Amino acid sequence: MKKFMQSLMLIILLISVIIYLNSGIQASQVSDQVIIDHPEEVRIDQEFEAEILNLKPEKSYELIIRAEDHQGEEWINQKEFIPETEDYLIAEDKMMKLIQFMEPEPEITDMYYPPIDDLKDSWDTEILLKKNNQLVKESAINRTYSIADIETREINDGSLIGELFKAPDSETAPGVVVLHGSEGQKAKLRALMLAEHGFNALAIQYFGPHNELPDQLVEVPIEIVEDAGNWLIENNYSDGDQVGLYGVSKGGELALLAGSKFDIFKNVVAMVPSGVVMEGSSGSAISPGSSWSYQDKPLDYIPNLRDYEVYSNAYEHGFASFFTKALEEADNQTVDAATIQVENIDGSILMVSGADDKMWDSEKLLQPAEKRLEEYDHHESFRHLIFEEAGHTIITPYMPTANRDKIGHYIYGGNQKGSARADAEHWPEVLNTLRGE
Structure with a gap:
């Protein structure tokens, strides 16, 4: 009887470990499955939308928009959202406002976004998704003044x-x-x-x-x-x-x-x-x-x-x-x-x-x-x-x-x-x- 109970406890322990590991794998898979869909490159005056796929509905997320200007200063805007479904659309007007209302980080009251020196240059605007202060997914869109290769x-x-x-x-x-x-x-x-x-x-x-x-x-x-x-x-x-x-x-x-x-x-x-x-x-x-x-x-x-x-x-x-x-x-x-x-x-x-x-x-x-x-x-x-x-x-x-x-x-x-x-x-x-x- 004693050996039976020991065997039973061992089986239960093994099952628990398997369940725990499986849940971790599933969590990792969910994180890996999250997709941030957007154009790869846009002109600076071009509106665009972004869609985040495979989220957990009714859970709180933090969206961060980040860019670095040509003087090396970091600019950030962020918002929290709770998706109703697995997919969350950031419409064009909302995406543009997130960019337009970015702030220098750390906050410098007299710092404005400086004009670009090289008109052929471009820069990345990063989109970061966090949950419980942990990074879930990140992506970047290249924004440029010239897409048409102007002569x-x-x-x-x-x-x-x-x-x-x-x-x-x-x-x-x-x-x-x-x-x-x-x-x-x-x-x-x-x-x-x-x-x-x-x-x-x-x-x-x-x-x-x-x-x-x-x-x-x-x-x-x-x-x-x-x-x-x-x-x-x-x-x-x-x-x-x-x-x-x-x-x-x-x-x-x-x-x-x-x-x-x-x-x-x-x-x-x-x-x-x-x-x-x-x-x-x-x-x-x-x-x-x-x-x-x-x-x-x-x-x-x-x-x-x-x-x-x-x-x-x-x-x-x-x-x-x-x-x-x-x-x-x-x-x-x-x-x-x-x-x-x-x-x-x-x-x-x-x-x-x-x-x-x-x-x-x-x-x-x-x-x-x-x-x-x-x-x-x-x-x-x-x-x-x-x-x-x-x-x-x-x-x-x-x-x-x-x-x-x-x-x-x-x-x-x-x-x-x-x-x-x-x-x-x-x-x-x-x-x-x-x-x-």
Whole structure:
């Protein structure tokens, strides 16, 4: 009897061990069977979804989105979820928001997601799945600015300094001139993204350290933009006898101005621009004069205020009030003379503003130009998209939007929510406008 009981206990023990080991194997198999399904590679402005398969329903999981920027800083966003079934879909809009609301890790309050140095570079966005703080599965998607392997061409022809980004079908693609802002550097990233969407995009420089260009943003000949448009047409980088214009900030002001002066330009996109000509910018002159010239004559402009209290406060609260007060205190004759004659633009016009723009209040600075469009019953469509809680930095989606409100010494305004919405919603409208749709 004693031997029987010992044998029975041994059998029970063996069965228990087998059950335990089998359960471990099954648990391991379940973990191994979890799949995170998503595209292998996407363009940076391309929405995508991810689906997690073979989960345990009604169990809590942690989803982590992680990426490393080009300065080596880690960015993270995470959320908990409880799947109702074995499969859990992260829809496109939710996936993009997870990316846009990533934060630097460890949290650095003034760290923003830096622009890429090499436009041909790419980086991985990792998707990690955890359960009970244990890693269950991880995967990565490659995000890049260029999928189409865009060809480029440097242009250095007198005062025409630029870089052409050729569309995949460049012989039949529409042309567009891309204008930078007061930072004075070619807007190559935006030109690349336009080329990805089928445009021959020529990013030019209109002032800066070149022998044939003005050193400062003072009395810049707007004929430089006309030359760029003619170059696209003459070199068969346009599908017709007109090209589009895309400008950012001060370049948006220039885009509206060039579009109103030269009939080779058709559709115009002006990002956070002014609708009136503002005073130029020079480190060597208190009152440098107009930003622009036409036919060797300076264009009428709104002079800056000589109120140094307002100017000194701008570094703490933003320059928006500095420019807005200059417009408000100018007399009607000065405003009328400085307002860009946007009604002469021979195409559709898209203007984009952030309602919380602290650099300059483009919403208000566009009002005189909008008034002209309404008074003259502009024959083509025009729209002014104003995004609440967005600031001056409205860029190509989908990038993290944390800490964009202040970059360096400058106040740009906006918050994560407003910037994320503005980035995502304005971009399709840009493409449609330049296509004439």
